[in-house]
Amino acid sequence: MAIKNLKDLYLDQLRDIYSACKQSMPIVTEMGRASKSKELSEALIASNQGTSDGMEVLAQLCNDHGVDPTGEHCKGMEGLVTEARKHALEAEFADEDAQDAAIITQYQRLAHYAIAGYGCVRTFANRLGLDGDAAKLQECLDHTWEGDRHMTQIAEGGVNKAATN
Template sequence: MALNDLKDVYLDQIQDIYSACSQSLEATTKLGQAAKDEELGKALAAGSKGISDGMAKLEQICGDHGIDPTGEHCKGMEGVVAEAQAHALDEEFGSDDARDAMIISQYQRMVHYAIAGYGCCAAYANRLGLDGDAALLKECLDQTREGDVHMNKIAENSVNPKAA
């Protein structure tokens, strides 16, 4: 499909962030299962739920525009997920605390990718006057940012001191 205007770009990016979320959901679930710190495990489970909730909102937006949410494959998130697998799950660690620190690092890379995607899509929706879409995307963006802040607190207050 040719991307002829901002609406075409917007819909393409909605499908792309949906693909990114789908890929990061599986990775986040695996990271949560590998985490040994209880608070980290709970935060990753909440992150998985947040990703699922975001995907439901993206499905609603796609339905409203008559497009299939699975119309794109996000190669960027594919790479970030591969890095998370390699560095946090497949790597050999001398301590669970060190693995937990790496899990946070890799999870936050996925989260930052999602923040960029949601932010761009929300900006496009605002410019296009798609107020309902913009509100849904802002909810996704805010929730994703909150998860990132929570993960920083876990890293700073618990995981990183133990890993040091």
């Protein structure tokens, strides 16, 4: 699809975020299974539900604009997933708490990609006068920020301290 204007860019980026979300879910599940912390594991499971909810919004927005949400492959998220696997799952950890700290680190990198994407498309929707789209994207952005803040609380609330021992 040739990008001729902001609307085309908006639609392209909706598809990119959809792909990013789809790619992130399996690695988040794997990190949840690998986590020693029950709180962290539950937070990762909950984040996947939020990601799934966001994908539904993205798919609906794409469909509303006559675009298939599945035609894009996000290379950025592909790289982040590779890094998450390497640094949180395949690295050799002598301490499970250190692995949990690594899992949080990698999760937050995935989340920050989504935060940037949602923020951009929400801003595009505002500029294009797509107020309904912008409101839905703001909700997705808010939920993603909420998940990121929750991970920070888990890290600061005990995981990082436990990993220093």
